[in-house]
Amino acid sequence: MRLYNTMSRSVEEFSSIKKDSVGMYCCGPTVYNYAHIGNLRTYIFEDILKKTLLLNGYKVKHVMNITDVGHLTGDGDDGEDKMSKSAKAEKKSVYEIAEFYTDAFFKDINRLNISKADIVCKATDHINDMIEVIKNLEEKGHTYLSGGNVYFSIDTIDDYGKLARLNLDELKEGARIEVDSNKKNAKDFVLWFTNSKFKDQAMTWPSPWGVGYPGWHIECTAMSMKYLGAQFDIHCGGIDAIPVHHTNEIAQSEAATGIKPWVKYWCHGEFLINDKGKMSKSSGEFLTLSSIIGKGYDALDYRYLCLSAHYRSQLKFSYEALDSAKSARLSLKEKIKALRKDSIEAKEIKGEKALEYKNAFLDAINNDLHTPQALAVMHSMLKDGDVDNSEKLALISFMDQVFSLSLNAEEKEETVGSAEDLALLDERTNAKKAKDYKRADEIRAILLERGYVIKDTPQGSYLEKKV
């Protein structure tokens, strides 16, 4: 399979460090608020990547962190700790806040059919691992103490900023925030704080440098290496992580181990945008999964929408687009249900035409996760009269291993509607037989009002929940 590597800015043939197994680390959420659907887009992309690797026969060890220790708010160095801020606003302890939003996050992930990481690790459970990395960096001379904090000195390495291709001379220091005067180089970053900028820093731990808390990047370095080793295959995240977070992770990780490259493939998901630009937690308004579900959409409608665009291009969110995804997904399910209604069992994919579709699908998905094309293959396949129905079902199941749209889910059908509703349906059938269309239409209207749509087939009529 081929995969775009941000490090090389090109699509590369993927090969794992260890034969047949892949180590994959994905930056997880900071749990001080609900994830918005833009955040979720990245996890959907990572899920597609993981499932594509699995489909290609790799064993995947997928690690994701939960950032439950605060980061700064949007107000630069004077800001409040995000966790503390939420805690204060909701009158809960920071740990309660973290737990609450962690649960909410996994609920969202689950509704989106995103498989949970094999190892989910919390930052607060790994403070000692972080301290060990910082000690290591200190011994190797990559750090300095200033103003009570431990900083990483980027001038001690010669390839800082290689991932983002930062041109250090041209960056405008302090363009948007005031430069921390304790820093030797404006791009240096904190590994350990003892001198908190926050008045009521709630989470602190003892360390060789005093009581304090870790910097913003060290957790991913410490935890990824703990679970995946000093060198691993894939590191994912949102595209925004490239210039600062991932750049700093690379700096401190490679400085700590001396092994380069620390990570072989860097994969980043693009943003979901709306007419005002990207959604973001710090700029206030954002859409959560629950809010769109509240508007009558299924979480998987959103997943479908994400799959209809390539993960490396921005996706314009609108309700019109979401409606389109919803209709597409529903009609897909409808067609598949019709295939199943003929009581056909999914069988092996053997037919020449069916194999062509299977390969076309693999070509698409293995070509840098080209989900839009893969979806197009699926649609054409369903329309193709040369593929028999049982093979269609088998192909759907095969493709849905990656799509995860629950397309072929055996739903408890038949029993839609109460006994009373079904009696009405019967009455309508009889009315129709008696050519009493007036009564038949009345009943259809009544059932529609109760939220059911009648589907007439040669085998009889049945009810379906109105959508």
Add this chain to the structure above:
RNA sequence: GGUGUCGUACCCAAGCGGCCUAAGGGAACGGUCUGCAAAACCGUCUUUCAGCGGUUCGAAUCCGCUCGACACCUCCA
């Protein structure tokens, strides 16, 4: 101020020098089916790829300019 990315038909979105007189989906409209609908199926929305100019035998795809959108240089997916 610096650095990038992008602008595809009504909407979302692939395509990145010839197989493009542009995938796929959605919406809309027409037809088949149906007592009428719904669903399904078939067809139409397609000489056009922000605009202008250039390179080329050939451009949506490369180059230049203009206009517009977005992102990063703070935390952010």
